[in-house]
Amino acid sequence: MNIKTLGSIVAAGVWLTLGASAAQAAGDAEEGRKKFYTCGGCHAIEGYSNAFPNYPVPRIGGQHAEVVIASLKAYQAGARIHGSMEGNAKTQSEQDLLDIAAYVSRFRSINVNNHVSGNVSAGKGKAAPCAGCHGEDGNSVDPNNPRLAGQYEAYLIKVLKEYKKGVRKNPIMNSMSESLSEQDIKDISAFYGSQKKGLVTISD
Numbered sequence: 210m211n212i213k214t215l216g217s218i219v220a221a222g223v224w225l226t227l228g229a230s231a232a233q234a235a236g237d238a239e240e241g242r243k244k245f246y247t248c249g250g251c252h253a254i255e256g257y258s259n260a261f262p263n264y265p266v267p268r269i270g271g272q273h274a275e276v277v278i279a280s281l282k283a284y285q286a287g288a289r290i291h292g293s294m295e296g297n298a299k300t301q302s303e304q305d306l307l308d309i310a311a312y313v314s315r316f317r318s319i320n321v322n323n324h325v326s327g328n329v330s331a332g333k334g335k336a337a338p339c340a341g342c343h344g345e346d347g348n349s350v351d352p353n354n355p356r357l358a359g360q361y362e363a364y365l366i367k368v369l370k371e372y373k374k375g376v377r378k379n380p381i382m383n384s385m386s387e388s389l390s391e392q393d394i395k396d397i398s399a400f401y402g403s404q405k406k407g408l409v410t411i412s413d
C-alpha cells in the first residue's frame with residue numbers, strides 16, 4: 210500500500226466519523242416526538258400547574274435545542290433541583306436528549322395573546338440590561354441563552370426570585386438578579402411574558 214492510498218483511506222475514515230457525529234448532533238425530531246410522550250402530560254397542556262408550590266409548568270415549545278439539553282443535563286446532575294423533572298431527565302440517554310431537543314425546538318408562536326398582570330412598558334425599560342443576551346424582545350439569537358419571550362409571567366417571576374435568592378445557581382443570572390426589586394421582577398416578567406412571538410405550549 211503506498212502513502213497516497215493510505216492517506217485516502219484515513220481521509221475517508223475521518224469523513225465517515227464526522228458524518229456520523231454531525232447527524233447525531235442534530236437529533237431526530239420524529240424520534241423526539243415519540244420520546245416526548247411522557248413529558249406531554251405536563252408540557253403539552255396549556256396552563257398546567259405544578260402542584261407544590263403552585264406555578265405553571267414552563268412553556269418549552271420553541272426553546273433553543275442547546276438550552277433544552279443543558280436544562281435536562283442540569284436536572285440529571287442535580288445542579289437544578291425539581292423532583293419530577295429529575296426523575297424524568299434521569300432515564301434519558303444522550304441520544305434521547307438530542308432527539309427530544311430537536312422536536313421541542315421546532316415549535317414557534319407568532320401571534321399569541323398571553324395574559325399578564327405586571328406593567329409591560331415599565332418592564333421593557335427594566336429589561337434593557339438583559340437584551341444583550343436574551344434579545345430585545347426575549348427571543349435570544351445566541352442558542353445558549355434561553356428564550357424568555359412568551360413564557361408564563363408567573364414562571365419567570367418564580368425563576369428570577371430563585372436566582373436572586375441563590376436557590377437556582379448560575380453565576381451570570383445570580384448577579385444579574387441581585388439588584389432587582391420585587392416590582393422589577395414583576396414588570397420584567399410581564400414584558401417577556403406578553404410577547405406575541407416566542408415560546409409556546411407543545412401541541413402535538
Ligand code: HEC
Nearest residue numbers: 247248250251259266267269277280281291293294297309
Ligand atoms: C410532572 C410534570 C412534568 C413532567 C412529566 C415533565 N416535566 Fe419538564 N418541567 C416540569 C416543571 C414543573 C418544570 C419547572 C421546574 C423548575 O422550576 O426547575 C419543568 C422544566 C422543564 C425544562 C426546563 C424549562 C426551562 O424553562 O428552564 C425542560 C427543558 C423540561 N422540563 C423538559 C421535559 C422533558 C423533556 C420531559 C420528559 C422527558 C419533561 N420535562 C417531563 C414538569 C414536568
Ligand code: HEC
Nearest residue numbers: 338339342343353354355365368369378379381382385397
Ligand atoms: C451575560 C448574558 C446574560 C444576561 C446579561 C442575562 N442573562 Fe438571563 N440567562 C443567561 C443564561 C446563560 C441563562 C441560563 C442559566 C441557567 O442555566 O440557569 C439565563 C437564564 C435566565 C432565565 C431562566 C430561563 C428559564 O427558562 O429557566 C431567566 C428568567 C432570565 N435569564 C432572565 C434574565 C433577566 C431578567 C436579565 C436582566 C436583568 C438577564 N436574564 C440577563 C444569560 C444572561
